Amino acid sequence: MLKLTFLGTSAGVPTKQRNVTALAIECLNPYSSGASRQQNKKSRPWVLIDCGEGTQHQLLHTKLSLHQLQAICITHVHGDHCYGLPGLLASAAMSGRTAALTLIAPKAIAKMLEAMRLTTELYLPFAIEFMAIEDILSEPNDEHKGDVTINVDHQHQLVIDIHPLSHRVASYGFGITQTISRRTLNTDKLTADGIPASALWGRLQQGEDVVTEDGRMLSSAEYVDNDSQRTRVVIAGDNDTPECLYAAVVDADLLVHEATYTHAVLNKIQAKNPDFDPMHSSAQLIGKFAQESGLSNLILTHFSARYQSFDNPQSRTPNMAHVRLDAQSAYVGNLWLAADFDQYIVNGAANLVDEEAGSRVQYLGSARAPKK
Amino acid sequence: MLKLTFLGTSAGVPTKQRNVTALAIECLNPYSSGASRQQNKKSRPWVLIDCGEGTQHQLLHTKLSLHQLQAICITHVHGDHCYGLPGLLASAAMSGRTAALTLIAPKAIAKMLEAMRLTTELYLPFAIEFMAIEDILSEPNDEHKGDVTINVDHQHQLVIDIHPLSHRVASYGFGITQTISRRTLNTDKLTADGIPASALWGRLQQGEDVVTEDGRMLSSAEYVDNDSQRTRVVIAGDNDTPECLYAAVVDADLLVHEATYTHAVLNKIQAKNPDFDPMHSSAQLIGKFAQESGLSNLILTHFSARYQSFDNPQSRTPNMAHVRLDAQSAYVGNLWLAADFDQYIVNGAANLVDEEAGSRVQYLGSARAPKK
Numbered sequence: 162m163l164k165l166t167f168l169g170t171s172a173g174v175p176t177k178q179r180n181v182t183a184l185a186i187e188c189l190n191p192y193s194s195g196a197s198r199q200q201n202k203k204s205r206p207w208v209l210i211d212c213g214e215g216t217q218h219q220l221l222h223t224k225l226s227l228h229q230l231q232a233i234c235i236t237h238v239h240g241d242h243c244y245g246l247p248g249l250l251a252s253a254a255m256s257g258r259t260a261a262l263t264l265i266a267p268k269a270i271a272k273m274l275e276a277m278r279l280t281t282e283l284y285l286p287f288a289i290e291f292m293a294i295e296d297i298l299s300e301p302n303d304e305h306k307g308d309v310t311i312n313v314d315h316q317h318q319l320v321i322d323i324h325p326l327s328h329r330v331a332s333y334g335f336g337i338t339q340t341i342s343r344r345t346l347n348t349d350k351l352t353a354d355g356i357p358a359s360a361l362w363g364r365l366q367q368g369e370d371v372v373t374e375d376g377r378m379l380s381s382a383e384y385v386d387n388d389s390q391r392t393r394v395v396i397a398g399d400n401d402t403p404e405c406l407y408a409a410v411v412d413a414d415l416l417v418h419e420a421t422y423t424h425a426v427l428n429k430i431q432a433k434n435p436d437f438d439p440m441h442s443s444a445q446l447i448g449k450f451a452q453e454s455g456l457s458n459l460i461l462t463h464f465s466a467r468y469q470s471f472d473n474p475q476s477r478t479p480n481m482a483h484v485r486l487d488a489q490s491a492y493v494g495n496l497w498l499a500a501d502f503d504q505y506i507v508n509g510a511a512n513l514v515d516e517e518a519g520s521r522v523q524y525l526g527s528a529r530a531p532k533k
Numbered sequence: 534m535l536k537l538t539f540l541g542t543s544a545g546v547p548t549k550q551r552n553v554t555a556l557a558i559e560c561l562n563p564y565s566s567g568a569s570r571q572q573n574k575k576s577r578p579w580v581l582i583d584c585g586e587g588t589q590h591q592l593l594h595t596k597l598s599l600h601q602l603q604a605i606c607i608t609h610v611h612g613d614h615c616y617g618l619p620g621l622l623a624s625a626a627m628s629g630r631t632a633a634l635t636l637i638a639p640k641a642i643a644k645m646l647e648a649m650r651l652t653t654e655l656y657l658p659f660a661i662e663f664m665a666i667e668d669i670l671s672e673p674n675d676e677h678k679g680d681v682t683i684n685v686d687h688q689h690q691l692v693i694d695i696h697p698l699s700h701r702v703a704s705y706g707f708g709i710t711q712t713i714s715r716r717t718l719n720t721d722k723l724t725a726d727g728i729p730a731s732a733l734w735g736r737l738q739q740g741e742d743v744v745t746e747d748g749r750m751l752s753s754a755e756y757v758d759n760d761s762q763r764t765r766v767v768i769a770g771d772n773d774t775p776e777c778l779y780a781a782v783v784d785a786d787l788l789v790h791e792a793t794y795t796h797a798v799l800n801k802i803q804a805k806n807p808d809f810d811p812m813h814s815s816a817q818l819i820g821k822f823a824q825e826s827g828l829s830n831l832i833l834t835h836f837s838a839r840y841q842s843f844d845n846p847q848s849r850t851p852n853m854a855h856v857r858l859d860a861q862s863a864y865v866g867n868l869w870l871a872a873d874f875d876q877y878i879v880n881g882a883a884n885l886v887d888e889e890a891g892s893r894v895q896y897l898g899s900a901r902a903p904k905k
Contacts, residue, residue, distance in 0.1 A: 176593065177594065209717075214590075215587045217546075217586070218547050221549050241620075244619055244623075248586040248612055251546075251613075252546045272652045273652040274559050276646060276649070279649070281645060440893030
């Protein structure tokens with residue numbers, strides 16, 4: 162179960178209502194007990210995708226803690242996706258963070274940070290474990306190419322896979338797969354079989370086959386139910402060719418993708434400046450892709466500053482209603498247009514609900530998509 | 534007449550109420566007519582001192598336009614004073630600015646910007662006229678060392694002089710002197726002397742001595758009143774030794790200086806970490822300096838995040854009332870503790886009032902300080 166908090170949903174420049182791009186993804190564990198979930202409420206492990214200027218300011222209005230940040234992923238080097246990085250790291254340092262931080266980004270981001278460190282005398286009391294996307298994609302690891310594993314705890318894992326997109330600079334999409342496993346001891350069966358509670362129970366639960374004092378062989382598999390939950394979201398960077406993500410979204414519960422303009426506005430911009438293609442997607446383009454790839458849940462973000470609030474779709478002034486209609490002209494699945502601080506809980510299994518979430522939270526349950 | 538708008542008043546990290554440091558100084562011309570003042574309301578020439586992360590976001594809530602920005606001055610390289618620079622320049626570019634922009638800053642800031650340009654493919658369609666503070670202070674120019682002149686128009690000039698301070702990195706204070714001159718033709722005297730309105734009047738006003746058709750010699754000085762207004766403010770960067778500014782404030786109408794802590798808290802921090810002196814001023818230290826140097830007007834800013842809103846001065850929880858009392862223990866002049874978006878009009882001549890200003894604007898009239 163993953164909880165998304167949009168920290169910025171504007172393209173290129175901030176507006177009064179929307180900051181530039183950043184997205185927090187919190188790792189919720191639906192198996193944890195009520196008490197530990199209460200404890201976890203204030204500061205759960207999370208990952209940040211992109212870090213536009215002012216991301217640390219947005220965080221001040223959430224419960225997210227820089228001490229619980231596990232990794233930062235940067236989709237591409239454009240300023241509206243990374244200029245908040247030096248300040249966020251400096252503030253993490255000032256707040257006393259000492260734990261190493263994983264940074265998954267294009268190589269140029271490491272160069273940028275190094276230059277900032279040197280020129281602005283920035284001292285970070287924690288290590289940055291930098292993983293260059295170019296290296297991840299080119300160097301096969303033990304399992305397969307192109308992913309990074311983050312162990313939240315011994316039963317809770319995130320695997321981040323990376324997908325090249327098409328934009329004016331090298332841009333990437335991140336597939337994030339959360340897997341949480343649980344072993345439940347079948348105590349009813351143990352009792353029925355006349356095996357009293359003892360240290361043996363713990364060993365069985367850990368997966369060990371054991372021999373009782375009276376010489377009976379007990380197989381762990383017989384007394385332990387293995388259960389696991391998998392949730393997968395795909396978060397794309399700037400991209401004019403949604404088809405780059407065909408493989409990535411095959412079994413995704415959700416795609417988050419930019420929709421900078423409506424298709425009509427995109428065409429107008431391309432016609433007006435034949436020498437300068439912004440290389441962004443329209444809402445219609447991405448809607449068409451989501452429909453064709455059978456996605457159940459689609460969240461659009463990264464809107465041009467020309468689109469302010471929702472207005473009459475008949476209005477000639479560009480507004481968010483036009484963006485929604487543009488996407489709906491091609492897509493019939495669940496569609497959301499993200500606003501800053503919108504939260505979504507993505508749930509790979511339909512029967513799990515997070516009792517904590519407030520009324521502003523959208524639930525995306527049972528998101529496996531049947532092909533339409 | 535200068536109008537200050539505080540865009541950030543927090544030290545080190547942003548808080549919910551205060552952004553990190555930035556200060557806008559608008560050039561008001563009290564001689565301009567009502568009509569042109571109306572025209573100028575939305576976008577007057579201005580200068581930015583420091584540019585912490587999120588400065589461009591703060592500007593969205595003001596009338597200040599990036600097209601009217603004349604110069605940016607950076608006091609020192611610490612991130613909370615300069616991390617907003619790349620994003621602000623990128624947004625100026627996206628808003629269509631093409632006019633060159635003066636940047637007065639330590640050399641390292643040029644290196645930082647160059648690294649950002651290269652690593653993040655930032656393209657600026659306007660020139661940055663970079664003036665390294667180290668060069669300004671070491672290379673004498675025609676008039677004297679250590680200043681830069683900005684001509685707002687032919688009768689309106691800013692001179693920015695620079696003063697080294699004492700901090701963990703090289704830090705500077707900026708003295709900003711605005712001079713506006715006006716020539717008024719004495720039409721009553723011309724009429725009384727039997728000189729009818731003609732092109733001669735214009736030549737006299739321009740300072741030319743002329744001969745009338747009937748052969749009379751007219752001296753410009755006799756028919757033209759020269760008037761000028763001078764306003765001077767001093768804006769300091771981070772600094773633990775206010776005395777560095779003795780020469781700078783001699784004839785200043787206002788000093789804006791950091792007061793990161795109260796004196797008690799500063800002492801406690803220094804005692805706790807003998808190896809790490811933050812090298813900031815306390816409110817008391819700067820109050821003492823302002824009192825000794827006879828300053829009439831003092832604005833404190835750059836407050837530690839531990840000080841939130843005003844509270845009972847008897848409260849043990851650090852709050853802004855403590856900072857005010859700490860300064861007042863040494864200073865009896867006009868004292869303000871800046872908050873984000875506070876505006877102050879600084880007026881070198883007492884008899885001029887800006888009719889535009891709203892109720893949130895503080896007036897600092899007739900600010901020449903008698904020695905106390």
